[in-house]
Amino acid sequence: MEKRVFFKGWKLPLLLVTPQLIISAVFFFYPSGQAIWNSLFLPDPFGLKTEFVGLDNFRFLLSDSYYLASFKTTIIFSVAVTISSMLIGLYLAALADRLIKGSGVYQTLLIWPYAIAPAIAGVLWLFLFNGNIGLVSWYLKGLGYEWNHNLNGDQAMFLVVLASAWGRISYNFLFFFAGLQAIPKSILEAAAIDGASFWKRFMSVVIPLLSPITFFLLVVNIVYAFFDTFGVIHTITSGGPEQSTTILVYKVFSDGFVSQDLGSSAAQSVILLVLVGILTVIQFKYIERKVHY
Amino acid sequence: MKKIKLFICTLAVFAMFSGSIAQAKVQIQWWHAFGGRLGELLNEQVEKFNASQNKYEVVHTRKGNYSETLNAGIAAFRAGQHPNILMVFEVGTASLMAAKGAYVPMYQLMKDAGQKFNPKGFVSAVSGYYTTTDGKMLSMPYNSSTPVLWVNKELMKKAGLDPEMDLSTWKKVGNALDAAKAKGIDMPFCTCWHSWVHLENFSAYHNIPFATKANGFGGLDTELAFNSPVHIKHIQTLGKWAQEGKFTYMGRRNEAGKNFRAGECMLMTESSAGYAGIKKAAKFEFGIRHLPYYGGTEAPQNTIIGGSSLWALSGKSAEENKATAAFLAFLSRTDIQAKWHQDTGYLGVTTAAAKKTKSSGFYKTNPGTDLAGIQMMRNKVTQNSKGLRLGSFDQIRGIIDEEMEGVYSGKKTAQVALDSAVRRGNVLLRRFERANK
Numbered sequence A: 001m002e003k004r005v006f007f008k009g010w011k012l013p014l015l016l017v018t019p020q021l022i023i024s025a026v027f028f029f030y031p032s033g034q035a036i037w038n039s040l041f042l043p044d045p046f047g048l049k050t051e052f053v054g055l056d057n058f059r060f061l062l063s064d065s066y067y068l069a070s071f072k073t074t075i076i077f078s079v080a081v082t083i084s085s086m087l088i089g090l091y092l093a094a095l096a097d098r099l100i101k102g103s104g105v106y107q108t109l110l111i112w113p114y115a116i117a118p119a120i121a122g123v124l125w126l127f128l129f130n131g132n133i134g135l136v137s138w139y140l141k142g143l144g145y146e147w148n149h150n151l152n153g154d155q156a157m158f159l160v161v162l163a164s165a166w167g168r169i170s171y172n173f174l175f176f177f178a179g180l181q182a183i184p185k186s187i188l189e190a191a192a193i194d195g196a197s198f199w200k201r202f203m204s205v206v207i208p209l210l211s212p213i214t215f216f217l218l219v220v221n222i223v224y225a226f227f228d229t230f231g232v233i234h235t236i237t238s239g240g241p242e243q244s245t246t247i248l249v250y251k252v253f254s255d256g257f258v259s260q261d262l263g264s265s266a267a268q269s270v271i272l273l274v275l276v277g278i279l280t281v282i283q284f285k286y287i288e289r290k291v292h293y
Numbered sequence B: 001m002k003k004i005k006l007f008i009c010t011l012a013v014f015a016m017f018s019g020s021i022a023q024a025k026v027q028i029q030w031w032h033a034f035g036g037r038l039g040e041l042l043n044e045q046v047e048k049f050n051a052s053q054n055k056y057e058v059v060h061t062r063k064g065n066y067s068e069t070l071n072a073g074i075a076a077f078r079a080g081q082h083p084n085i086l087m088v089f090e091v092g093t094a095s096l097m098a099a100k101g102a103y104v105p106m107y108q109l110m111k112d113a114g115q116k117f118n119p120k121g122f123v124s125a126v127s128g129y130y131t132t133t134d135g136k137m138l139s140m141p142y143n144s145s146t147p148v149l150w151v152n153k154e155l156m157k158k159a160g161l162d163p164e165m166d167l168s169t170w171k172k173v174g175n176a177l178d179a180a181k182a183k184g185i186d187m188p189f190c191t192c193w194h195s196w197v198h199l200e201n202f203s204a205y206h207n208i209p210f211a212t213k214a215n216g217f218g219g220l221d222t223e224l225a226f227n228s229p230v231h232i233k234h235i236q237t238l239g240k241w242a243q244e245g246k247f248t249y250m251g252r253r254n255e256a257g258k259n260f261r262a263g264e265c266m267l268m269t270e271s272s273a274g275y276a277g278i279k280k281a282a283k284f285e286f287g288i289r290h291l292p293y294y295g296g297t298e299a300p301q302n303t304i305i306g307g308s309s310l311w312a313l314s315g316k317s318a319e320e321n322k323a324t325a326a327f328l329a330f331l332s333r334t335d336i337q338a339k340w341h342q343d344t345g346y347l348g349v350t351t352a353a354a355k356k357t358k359s360s361g362f363y364k365t366n367p368g369t370d371l372a373g374i375q376m377m378r379n380k381v382t383q384n385s386k387g388l389r390l391g392s393f394d395q396i397r398g399i400i401d402e403e404m405e406g407v408y409s410g411k412k413t414a415q416v417a418l419d420s421a422v423r424r425g426n427v428l429l430r431r432f433e434r435a436n437k
Helices: A011-038 A056-062 A065-098 A103-115 A118-129 A135-142 A153-182 A185-193 A198-228 A230-236 A248-258 A262-290 B002-024 B036-052 B066-079 B090-098 B106-113 B124-130 B153-158 B170-182 B194-205 B229-243 B256-261 B272-281 B318-331 B334-344 B351-359 B371-377 B393-408 B414-435
Strands: A041-043 A050-052 B026-032 B056-062 B085-089 B140-145 B147-152 B187-191 B265-271 B286-289 B306-313
Touching (some): A011 A262, A041 A056, A041 B414, A065 A153, A065 A198, A065 A248, A103 A153, A153 A198, A198 A230, A198 A262, A248 B066, B026 B066, B026 B318, B147 B153, B147 B194, B147 B272, B147 B371, B170 B265, B229 B414, B256 B265, B393 B414
Parallel strands (some): B026 B085
Antiparallel strands (some): B085 B306, B140 B306, B147 B286
């Protein structure tokens, strides 16, 4: 049963949505309108002259093999960050949930990394893996493994995924832990009496009951991997080597603010806007259906 | 009580009065990219200028690294909040030059302000970078350096080599690296600024074009040309050394400097301005050599500069432009330039400063510090050795770095990588040409 509320007249409802409309207009419609407008022009950096080029900026982008590769990089990066941080978060939450004593201490300690800003996290991991002074790279060298993420794209990708996922594990842990605590013990006990093993109970009782939280985390983590990992990538690899860690958002930044190619940067923003729109629709239309509330 | 009131009033009036005196000084803004020791030395120059007269006051602000400073300046210009003087690194020169109307050319600024200014007083290899093809100087050279070869003499001895051995050609360097590797030296060779040293300066030094149309001095329709056989030979050699563990890649900028200063790297190619840092940190005996070259070519021609120049941005009052002119004239004074040269390892950009440094005996007590200057001025500059003037060059350097990483990691041959860099770079040059027609 859906509940519907009707207002008499239109003044009050309009008044009530106005703040949201203003915020949307200022922080969303105006900038995205500007991006769409700018994507049709080729300006010089100083804004002294500009030329209308139609869809040339898009044509330029789509013929750039590195831009196309950036899509693949973004997918690999986002999937790796989302899955690794969610699995580890769930694993830790399941362990903490079984604790009888001291779970508060574990919770606090596990949540700590979330308080660290992405750029700081990036620098921390960079220190550990730094080719000159890094502790981890020094040990790896001792084991006969050559670590140089300045040159090896796979190692660079591993490092940015590690640094990005690290802070997210805390966040995912917190939500999974709350979700696990909310599952009524009686259901699990009933399953145990029916002879279900721990693994069986986990898979067929706990996982389905966690699905609303899992879905929420999936959306939030993908958005995070897409947009909030800028600091990590900027501090650790600056998108290199050979653009192997240049995700779409980083490319918008480096083309727009480092190379001053504002036309191309605006066109990339527009493509990103469309992409995120599609992604959101898919998530809510198809994946949400499988979620039990 | 009344007395106190009177006292406070007097104070207030006095404060207002002194405030108006301070305001009577023309204040100008300078945005730059220097922190650390260089920032202190820069601050010293500004304080000296402010104390030397009472008409003008310079306020300086650090805006991050070179790229960030340029970007901050451009963004501020768009918003009409730009400083009077902007420090722009050599890579951004073409972008500024193409933005006619964004700056007041140096010769114009000095003429309008009635400042005495002699463009001929500057070392031509330096000022040429910032001068139009018809001889008009557009910006004021500030800090300039050129790449040299740094030698860790102790590691040379450890490798069983004579630390004073001839390292003038890459072939001889290669032999030294072989010997070092055989003796178990971990990092025989490392380098900073890959594109700048191994392609840009390499081209000038061997008198071959980096780009057509006199490396872009001749017009915006220039095309990259650094995929000639000599270029490919050199990059392939570096790639081979990387594969054989004789050359370790530490990063695109000056990361390798750390390894040299820590005594890990035996031979390093890096800017002559690495001097201050190496002298301070190195706990071993080091030497400075000329950049190596290949025999059977036109090398050694001369190397080109890296560094920055100061641009007077437009849209400021005549009063403020006068202040800017006075400050820039102050900076080009011989005593200021000579001190800067000796403190930092940057080149003396005026011939008088170089002469003064020489007569002071500085080069004798600090051997090798004169090599950079000699290397830059050893021959009359040619079309290929005047410098580079390419649009979107920061971005093109990024492309070159990427492609070279492919060679060092063994994924690409030098031929494939350089061809690809040329092709991708040309796309950007065409785009720049179109935006700046």
